Amino acid sequence: MTAVTCELCPRGCVIPEGGAGDCRIRVNLGGRLRATTYGRPSAVHIDPMEKKPLYHFLPGTPVFSIATAGCNLHCLNCQNWQLSQRGGEEMEEVYRLDPPELVRVAKDEGCRSIAYTYSDPIVFYEYVFDSAERAHAERLANCFITAAYINERPLRKLCRVIDAVNADLKAFDDGFYRRVNGATLKPVLDALVTMREEGVWLEVTNLVIPTLNDDPAMIRRLARWVHDELGAGTPLHFSRFQPQYRMRNLPPTPVETLDRARREAKDAGLEHVYVGNVLGHAGNSTYCPNDGTLLIGRVGFMITHYALTADGRCPSCNEPIPGVWRSADLFGDEP
Amino acid sequence: MTTESHRSAGPTARRRILRLLGGLATLGLALPWLKRPAPEPLPPQVLSLREADFYRPHDLAG
Numbered sequence: 001m002t003a004v005t006c007e008l009c010p011r012g013c014v015i016p017e018g019g020a021g022d023c024r025i026r027v028n029l030g031g032r033l034r035a036t037t038y039g040r041p042s043a044v045h046i047d048p049m050e051k052k053p054l055y056h057f058l059p060g061t062p063v064f065s066i067a068t069a070g071c072n073l074h075c076l077n078c079q080n081w082q083l084s085q086r087g088g089e090e091m092e093e094v095y096r097l098d099p100p101e102l103v104r105v106a107k108d109e110g111c112r113s114i115a116y117t118y119s120d121p122i123v124f125y126e127y128v129f130d131s132a133e134r135a136h137a138e139r140l141a142n143c144f145i146t147a148a149y150i151n152e153r154p155l156r157k158l159c160r161v162i163d164a165v166n167a168d169l170k171a172f173d174d175g176f177y178r179r180v181n182g183a184t185l186k187p188v189l190d191a192l193v194t195m196r197e198e199g200v201w202l203e204v205t206n207l208v209i210p211t212l213n214d215d216p217a218m219i220r221r222l223a224r225w226v227h228d229e230l231g232a233g234t235p236l237h238f239s240r241f242q243p244q245y246r247m248r249n250l251p252p253t254p255v256e257t258l259d260r261a262r263r264e265a266k267d268a269g270l271e272h273v274y275v276g277n278v279l280g281h282a283g284n285s286t287y288c289p290n291d292g293t294l295l296i297g298r299v300g301f302m303i304t305h306y307a308l309t310a311d312g313r314c315p316s317c318n319e320p321i322p323g324v325w326r327s328a329d330l331f332g333d334e335p
Numbered sequence: 336m337t338t339e340s341h342r343s344a345g346p347t348a349r350r351r352i353l354r355l356l357g358g359l360a361t362l363g364l365a366l367p368w369l370k371r372p373a374p375e376p377l378p379p380q381v382l383s384l385r386e387a388d389f390y391r392p393h394d395l396a397g
Contacts, residue, residue, distance in 0.1 A: 001394070002392050002393070002394055003392070003393055003394075004390045004391065004392045004393070005390060005391045005393065006387070006389070006390050007389040007390055007391060008387070008388075008389045008390075026387055026390075029384070031392050032386055032392070033386065033387040033390040034383070034384050034385065034386060034387060035383060035385045035386070035387040036382040036383055036384070037382065037383060038383035038385035039383055039385070040381075040382060040383055088382045089382060094381065094382075096381075125387075125388065125389070126385055126387060126388055127385075129388075151389070153389065154388065154389050
């Protein structure tokens with residue numbers, strides 16, 4: 001009887017023969033760990049980049065977005081729980097889309113990148129890695145939307161093929177992670193620092209939940225940590241909570257709370273702080289940190305105004321704005 | 336002051352019938368597209384057996 005220890009994420013599940021990890025989709029069959037959703041997504045969509053949200057990465061471009069079943073977190077407020085809190089065998093729809101086919105379809109659909117998203121793509125790691133390698137060969141970028149609960153060794157390997165990450169930093173409190181997400185804070189912070197070290201474009205999202213993680217002092221600590229460890233130019237998104245799944249007892253986040261969080265983060269020195277899930281909010285847009293010029297106007301996922309220069313600078317004061325603004329920044333000019 | 340609307344007097348009965356037929360024809364043309372099948376899902380039990388990276392086997396037998 002051979003058990004296996006999965007070394008992908010900090011859970012370190014010890015999986016007996018015939019059993020599955022906590023993520024439900026990594027299964028021990030005959031003493032070998034199998035990634036049962038490899039090439040088998042259950043969600044396939046074309047989204048705008050702004051939906052990820054990635055605001056400083058190829059803005060306004062369509063992204064071929066996929067997810068399989070399974071997740072290594074169990075957030076009480078999960079908005080994709082029908083996908084994330086199930087195993088592959090429980091899904092009503094499972095598509096066959098192996099890496100070569102995935103890249104071909106993404107390209108045929110006119111997308112310039114592929115996003116591994118919705119559930120946590122960490123759990124379909126091998127599928128992401130093989131697809132991302134192939135995508136690069138076809139000049140498609142790779143976006144990874146994650147809660148960053150991953151061990152260092154697999155993460156460093158993954159960073160070789162990932163171009164942009166939006167990582168959830170769910171709270172700056174270990175107790176919150178344990179109660180609400182079934183995880184811990186430190187591995188997440190370590191993973192974000194590793195991503196920064198590896199040179200991946202990184203944006204951070206904090207979903208602000210009334211009474212649970214909206215304490216101004218906690219938000220200040222979170223913003224300071226992002227500033228000190230990831231850099232003042234790291235975009236930070238404060239998203240509005242909507243009651244769902246097992247957390248229907250709390251109201252949506254008041255807009256004033258998000259405004260206050262944004263002010264705290266700016267006071268901490270962060271240059272690009274956004275408010276998400278509030279249609280038409282001024283905090284959806286990008287402004288020059290030097291002279292306040294509106295650079296990219298957004299309403300929802302739509303871009304309504306674009307004033308950045310071709311090389312990503314403010315047109316009035318020439319301030320460089322951090323980000324990846326053109327495919328050529330990743331792959332060089334078209335051959 | 337007049338009670339006459341500034342809009343036109345409206346379509347004749349013949350035009351109304353033609354519009355109705357046109358609408359039905361458009362609907363007929365659109366139906367196959369509306370009913371376009373999604374990619375065929377696999378039976379749920381058809382899962383991959385791809386070997387995972389990053390794991391360590393160990394013998395539990397004592």
